[in-house]
Each structure stands twice: as C-alpha cells, then as structure tokens.
Amino acid sequence: MRTVAPTISVVLPARDEGDRVGATVASALGAAAEPDGIEAVVVDDCSSADGRPRVAAGADRRRTRIIRSELHLGVGAARNLAARHAHGRLLFITDAHTRFSDGWDHEVRRLIAPSRILSVTVRDRASAWRGHGCRLVVPHMGTRWNTAPPATGTRAHVQIASSAGTVVQRALFERLGGYDEGMVHYGGFEPEFSVRAWRAGAEIVHTTTVEVTHRFKPEAECTAFLAAARTAMVHNCLRFGTAHLPESMILEMVRLHALEYPDHIREALVMLEQRSAWGRRAELARSLPHGFASFVRRFALLDQIGRPVPEV
Amino acid sequence: MLTAAAEPAALRALRDDPTALADRFGLSGDVRDRLADAEQLVPRDARGEYVTITLHTITITAGHGL
Secondary structure, rough: OOOOOOEEEEEEEEEEOOOHHHHHHHHHHHOOOOOOOOOEEOOOEOOOOHHHHOOOHHHHHHHHEEEEEOOOOHHHHHHHHHHHHHHOOOOEOOOOOOOEEHHHHHHHHHHHOOOOEEEEEEOOOOOOEEEEOOOEOOOOEEEEOOOOOOOOOOOOOEEEEEOEEEEEHHHHHHHHHOOOOOOOOOHHHHHHHHHHHHHOOOEEEEEEEEEEOOOOOOHHHHHHHHHHHHHHHHOOOOOHHHHHHHHHHHHHHHHHHHHHHHHHHHHHHHHHOOOHHHHHHHHHHHHHOOHHHHHHHHHOOOOOOOOOOOOO | OOOHHHHHHHHHHHHOOHHHHOOOOOOOOHHHHHHHHHHHHHHOOOOOEEEOOOOOOOOOOOOOOO
C-alpha cells in the first residue's frame, strides 16, 4: 500500500493499446531514479475487449490506476480525465506506446518551474530520428517537427510540445483548462494547448536531457488511421484557427481545408458551428492576457508560404 | 458566414469561385485578398492537382507521422 503521495503522475490515454500500456508503465517506473515517487494514470478510452490496457501484476500494477470510459472521449478529453485523477504535483503527459530515458524523473524535477512547460526529445524506436518539439504551420494549423536540437547553453523555447512528452505542473495545467474538449477525437490538441499556454503567459522549454522513444505507426496503419480520423482532424484545425488566428486569416484557412479535403469540409463546418467555435474565440480573447500576435512576434512566425502573419 | 459556408453552393464558391463568395458576403480588403490567394497555400503536383498536405498534430517529417 502506498504511504507516500507521488510527485509525478505519468498520464496517458489508451485506446486499443493492450500490452503496449504495460510496457510504457514498466519503462516509466524502471527508468525512474525514484520510482516510489511515480504513479501512472491511464484512461482506457473505450477500448475493445481485446485492446484494454494490460499492466503487469506487482509493483507496476500497484502504481497504476486505470480509469475506464465507456464513451470514446478522444485524446484531449481522455488526458483531461486522467489529470483529474492524478495525485502528483507534476504531470508527465505521454502516449501509450513510449519508453523513457534513464533518470527522467530527476531531470523533470530539476527543470520544471511553475509557469514552465517542458517539451522532451522524442525518438523514433526504429531509426536515429529525433524530434525537438514542433512549430506551427499557419493557416493550415498543423505542425512540423523541429529536427535540429536547440543550441546548447540557451533556454530553448519551442512553440509546441509533443503529445509524447509534455511535462507541466498540475496547477498550471488546471489553470490553463487542460486540452480543448471542443475538439474531437484526434488532431490539434497539443498545438492548441501550447499556443494557449503561450498566450496565458507560460513558456515551453525544450530539453534534450529527457528522451521518450515513441512507436510511430507503420505507413499502412497510418493511412488507415488518417482515413478514419480525417473529418475530426479538419474540424479540429478549423476550431484551432478560429480560436487563435487573426480574423483576416480565418476564411483563408477554411478555403485551404476546403481545397485539400473536399469530402470532409462540409461536415467539419457543421461541427464547427455546433461546437461554438466563435464562442470559444471570444472566451479566450477575454481570459488570456496575450493575443496571438505576441506568439507571432516571439517566434517571428510567417505563414506556410513565407508571408507575414497579419496583426488582425 | 462560416455557417453559410456549409451550404453546397457556398462550398462550391469557396473552392472554385472565391470572388463570388466574397461578393455574396460583402468581404473586402485583406480578407477578400487572402481568400482569393488561398490556392497558393496548397501545393500541386505535376498535373496541377492539389496535393494534400498531411500536416497534423504529429507531423509527417522525413516519414515520421503518427
């Protein structure tokens, strides 16, 4: 029986991940310098019977809580649910198919600060590739990986922390309101959260001293996944852009998606209205101290063909 | 306006005739210009067909996607 509250909660959504969850938990605990300070909080996001999270009996299982959702929440709402059940002061948000570098918890405790989100290095388990946070692509509202490591000796601000490795104090996560549950299922949650964090006055700092090795889907699996998720992803991009972009760019964004995804745009626009995207924009304008323009200036952001981003 | 964009006629104009869409909704200035120029954002292949940019939360970079 646990007598000491954990300081770090490893938070992950899992939908049909099965044994991969147990391997992730085992890695997080096995690689930790102080495993007694770690708990895992898993949201079983309406997995099928064969795909439910499986964690080995013993120490791993004692340090793991699995919350079952009978509805498909999607990654954002699932992470929020896991965070609500977390006991740790720090949240290490990751995916259900990752491996942790040795001593990760020591580094996280050393580097975190009240208004700081850590972005950790993401490795591909099948190659030498590494990602060092992401950057925003506007007006599409997608992202690109940073593949060059940040310069040493500097505080490496990045625009977006990856879903595979985002570390944040639970108090800050709650103050920010977690991930946007107006988005659906998959796509856009992490960049929207990151941009909102920047607008709220937090910073996102990348570290190369913590690495998470991630299982990227093989091409065939990726293609099938995207085919099923595309409408949700189009909607989420539109909602993200409606929430944050200068107003003069919003229609441009919509037309871009209409050109690229003609079979998905109508349903995405209907969802956008039903889920009150403009209300969300107004709410963020009232509550956040900084506009999107501050994010643009900080990172000298240009649009995806190199043009300046307008102020309004 | 975005609600109206879900109508089939408006969607066709959004894709193929942004000038008509801009006229219908009284758009002017930078919004109108950016709407018209949005095609520049979408790459085309050698046949002139639009190429889907598979950009999403975990991005396709050097083959690393989801």
